[in-house]
Amino acid sequence: xxxxxxxxxxxxxxxxxxxxxxxxxxxxxxxxxxxxxxxxxxxxxxxxxxxxxxxxxxxxxxxxxxxxxxxxxxxxxxxxxxxxxxxxxxxxxxxxxxxxxxxxxxxxxxxxxxxxxxxxxxxxxxxxxxxxxxxxxxxxxxxxxxxxxxxxxxxxxxxxxxxxxxxxxxxxxxxxxxxxxxxxxxxxxxxxxxxxxxxxxxxxxxxxxxxxxxxxxxxxxxxxxxxxxxxxxxxxxxxxxxxxxxxxxxxxxxxxxxxxxxxxxxxxxxxxxxxxxxxxxxxxxxxxxxxxxxxxxxxxxxxxxxxxx
Numbered sequence: 001x002x003x004x005x006x007x008x009x010x011x012x013x014x015x016x017x018x019x020x021x022x023x024x025x026x027x028x029x030x031x032x033x034x035x036x037x038x039x040x041x042x043x044x045x046x047x048x049x050x051x052x053x054x055x056x057x058x059x060x061x062x063x064x065x066x067x068x069x070x071x072x073x074x075x076x077x078x079x080x081x082x083x084x085x086x087x088x089x090x091x092x093x094x095x096x097x098x099x100x101x102x103x104x105x106x107x108x109x110x111x112x113x114x115x116x117x118x119x120x121x122x123x124x125x126x127x128x129x130x131x132x133x134x135x136x137x138x139x140x141x142x143x144x145x146x147x148x149x150x151x152x153x154x155x156x157x158x159x160x161x162x163x164x165x166x167x168x169x170x171x172x173x174x175x176x177x178x179x180x181x182x183x184x185x186x187x188x189x190x191x192x193x194x195x196x197x198x199x200x201x202x203x204x205x206x207x208x209x210x211x212x213x214x215x216x217x218x219x220x221x222x223x224x225x226x227x228x229x230x231x232x233x234x235x236x237x238x239x240x241x242x243x244x245x246x247x248x249x250x251x252x253x254x255x256x257x258x259x260x261x262x263x264x265x266x267x268x269x270x271x272x273x274x275x276x277x278x279x280x281x282x283x284x285x286x287x288x289x290x291x292x293x294x295x296x297x298x299x300x301x302x303x304x305x306x307x308x309x
Contacts (some may be wrong), residue, residue: 015233054151161221242283
């Protein structure tokens, strides 16, 4: 962590209508976000210090195919920045639970020794580790991509409502790294979402969360429902996996209120695992204790302070 838990929300003006962003626009948001997150000095060095030497994983969320998954242009922009920071293209591993999901979301699969790698845990000779990782009441095998193939990981979820957990954000995205997520959906996924994120190597190797919130699904998630999508035009970046989820949760709650839907608490699916994660020491769930910085970027790339809502 870098002092107080900081979450940077960078909004693109053209994204308010739900318009999809291209790689150049995502690069603008990422560069501004990194500058604010790390203090604006020696950006390449900050990124190098954040991630250990070796391959870096980019954990996507591709549940809904091309409809509302981690955007390919976001990954393209991020991998470009990582390559400029010194990573070889073959040391970047774009990954998900299955290769089929990645392909359906528009990613080009590549398990070769050339270029950016992209494959699922179900790819040949990958699979899950042989040793169960246990924290609290949760015990799982973890993808060998995270356990063996990469030295550090960047988590790239999509901000969505979840019909059981309330929130599908960064910590919930790590259910895609374990062999038995079906066992952990009782009690609004609490404490399991928090406990899975506390497991090694998830806790150790997850260094950064970049949450896509350009098109937020505020109801009927995590599957795709176009009637419940709202253009928000932003990405949310933090080294604190709990704080970035807490900010995303606040956005979903505000959108639900605007749409005259009951709060997630009233709908009997509050994201209680946020508080659990804070109690376990994983990060900060209290909005009053989060250094929230919101920046708005116009179509010409000019930035200025903005508001979350």
